Amino acid sequence: MALRDPRGRIATTLIILLALGALAVQLVADHPALGVVSLILLAVPGFAITQALGPRPLSWPQVLLTTLGTSLVLAVLTGIIVAISAHGLDASSVAAVELVALSAAATIWLWRLRRREVNWARPRIRVGPGSLLLVVLGLALGSAGFVVATRAAQDQTHPGFVQFWSVPPRTGADQLLGVRNATGLALDCQVAINRPDQPGYDWHIGAIDNGQTWLGQLPRTEVTDTRPWQISLHCAAPDGSTFDRRLSIDPPA
C-alpha cells in the first residue's frame, strides 16, 4: 500500500494540502498578498497530472515542461469552458474545474502509488562556493538592470499637461467644469466663460496642486441663452510657464 510508504504518505498529504490551499486561496483571491501564492498553486494540477500519468523515469526538464505546459493548457481550456458555460467565468467556476482536474490526477496518482508504479527519484543538486558566488553575482546584476530600466521608465519626463473639460451629465445632475493638473507643478488657474447672450463670467479657481482635480458647477442657463458658450482656462506655474485651454459647449440644460 502506498500509504504505508512514508514518502507516499508525505506526498499524498502534501498534494491534498496543496489542493485545499489552492481552492481556499482561489476563493479569497481578493487579498493581494495571496495573488502570487495562488498563481503558483495554479501549477499544482499540472504537476499532479504529470506525476499521475507520466511514464517513468522523467528527467527534470521533462517534469518542468509537462508541469508548466499542462498548467498553461489547463488554464486555456478551463477559461474557455467556463466562459462558454451559462455560469460564466469567475473565481468559483475556475476553482471548481481546477479542483476536478486536481482530484482526478490525485486519484490516479494514488492508484499508481498503490501499484508501485511510481518511482521516487531524489533530486541531487551540488553547488560549489564559486558557482554560488557567480549565481548571486548574475542575479544581482540582472536585478540591477531591471531596477535601472524600471526607474528610467518611471522617471521618464513627458511634457506636463492640463485636462480641461465639461460634459453634459448622464444622470440629470448639474453640468460641471473639470480641471486636472498633470504638469508636475502647482498651478494658479482662472476660468473665463463667454456667454454670447449674457454678461461674461470670470472665475478664479486658485491653486491646483499637481495630480489634483478641480470640479466646479457651471452657472445657470438663462432662457435667452441659445448660442454656444466659449470657456477658456488660463493656468500659470511658479516657473513662469502658462497653460491655456478652451472649450465650446452648448448652454447647459
Place this chain on the structure above:
Amino acid sequence: MTGRQAVHRLSITRLRVTVSWQPLILASTGAGLLLMGLADEQARIDGPMSLPLFWAGILFMMGPSIWGLVAPTPSRNERISIVLILGLALYLVKVMASPIAFTLPDEFTHWRTLDDVLSSGHLFADNPLLRISPVFPGLEAATAAARVSSGLGVFPLAMILMGAARVVTMLSLFLLAATITGSGRVAGIASVIYMANVSFLPFDAQFAYESLAIPLAFLAIWAVLCWSRHSGRSLLHGGLALAAIAATTVTHHLTSLVLVTFLATWAFLSLVRYRGAKPRWPIVVAAAWAVAVNIVWLATVGGLALTYLRTIVLGGVDELLAVLRGATAAKQLFVPRVGLPPPLPEIVVAYASVALLLLALPFMLLHAVRGRHPPALVLVLVLAAVLYPASLALRFTVAGSETSQRASEFLFLPLGVLGADWLVGSRPSRWRPHGRLIVVLALLVVFAGGIVSGDPPQGRLPGPYRVAAEQLSIEPQGTDTAAWALSELGPNNRLIADRTNAKLLASIGSQYPVTSANQHLGTAYVMLAQTLGRGELDIMRRAGIRYVVVDLRLARDVPVYKYWFESAEPDAGQHTTPIPLAALQKFDGLRGVTRIYDSGDIIIYDVRGLVDGAP
C-alpha cells in the same frame, strides 16, 4: 556522452574554485541585462549610447552562451539550463523596455478582449481593434482564469504568463530537437538558431495570442513525438498532445493552421514510409484530432479567420507577383520613412545573416537526407526548411513583409534542428564548417541579423514621444485622456481617433473607434479632409459617430509607422508631409459640434448635433 563528461567543470585555477557552465553564463547574462537596463535608460533620454549599450548587452548574453553550447563538454542538463537562462533573459529584454505598463500595439488589442471577458464572464464580444481577436480567445481565457484565481493585476499577470510561455517554448524546442537528433549539443544550438528568428525578441514576447500559441504548438509536437516513441502507451504525452492541439486551435488561427499542416504531413509521411514497421497511430490520431478540432472551431466561431488570413497572405503574394512582372517597384529594405536609417554595420550584419542561412541551407538539407533513411519527422522538417527562401522574397513587398516575419517563427524550427545537426551532429559531414570560433561567430551574426531585420532601432528600445511610432507614441497625456473618456463619457461610444489614441481609447477607455477594418467605413478620410463635405458627413452618419478625437501632434511630423489612422487611409506608407493643421482644426466652430475636452494636444469634439442634424 560519458558520465565523466556530463559532470565536466571549468577550473579557474587562480581562484582555486571550480564552477560549472551555468553560473558563468548566468553571471555574464546578468551583466548583459544590466547593460540592457542602461541602454533603456539612455534611450528614454535620446542618449547617443543607447544602441552601443544594447549591442554590448546582447553580446554579453549571447557570446558566452553560444560558446558554451557549441563546446562539446557541457552535459545535457547544463545545456538545457543555458538555453533556459538565455530564453528568459531575452524575454526580460522586452519586459525591461516597457516594465510598468503595456506599450506594444498588439498588447492593447488583447487587453481589450481580456477586459471584455473579465467584465462579462463570457467570450466573443466585439473588439473594435481586431475583430479576429475575440474569436481566438485562448490567451485571454487563460489570463482571465488566472486573474480571477489570483487577484493579481492584468499587467504583472500578463508578464508572468508570457514568461511561463517562454519557458515552455525553450524547453519544448530543446527536448524536441534532442529527441529527434539524440544530441543535447545539437538541441542547444538548434535553440539558439531558433532564437535568431526575426519575431523572437520583441514580437513573440508581447502579450498577444501568437506568443502563447507558439509554445503550445511546440509542446504539442514534442508530446506527439514522445507519445509515438512510447508506442502510444504514455497517457501523459497522449493527453498533453491532444489537449495542447485543442488549446492551440482556440488561441491563434495561423499557428493552429501551421500545426495542422505539420501534423498532417508528418502523419502522411509516416504512413507511407513506415508501413508496418513502427507505431504510427499516435501521429495519425494527433493529426486527425487537429483537423477535426480546427474544422469544428472554424465552422462554429472562427470563420472570420479564413478571410483574415487570405487577405494577409494573398496580399503579399499578389504584390510579389506584381514586383516580378515589373508592374510595381520592390520595397526598399532598411529605408525608414522618417529619421535615420539603421547604422551601416547593422545593415551589413542583417544581409550577412540571411546570406549565411541561405548558403548553409543546401548543405543542411543534403546532410539531413544523405546516407540514411530519414525519419518522417525529419522529412517534414526538410520540406518546411525549403520554404525559407520563398518567405524571404515576401520581404520585398509592403503587404508581404508581415507574412514573412510571421513565417520566420515557424520556419526557424526546421532551420534550427537541421542546421544544428549539420553543424555539430554526430553523423559526419564533408562540408561542415570547422573550428568552434567560426561556428560561434556565424551563430552570433545570424542572431544579430535576426534582431536587425525584426525591428529598426527605435522599435527595439523605448524613447521620447514620436508621431505615430507605435510604442514610442504611448505617453501619459494619451493614457489619461483614455481613462478620462471611460470615466466621463461611459463605455462603447463610437468615435474616430488616430491609431495610437484608438488603441488607448479602446483598451483603457473601453470606447469603440470606428475604422474601415471593423466597420468598412473610411473614417480616416474624414480626418484627413481639409473641410467637412457631404461625403465625410455621410461616413460619420453611417458610422454613428458620437465623438471625434483630434491629436494636434499629428500636424508636427510624418508618421514613423506607415500611417496615422489605418492602412486604408489615403497615401498610407507614402506620407511625406504632416497632416495640415487646418484638417485637424476643421471641427472648431462647426454648427452642431461642441468642444468638450482639451488637454493641450488632444481635443475631443462631441459631434452628435452634427451627425444627428438635418442633412
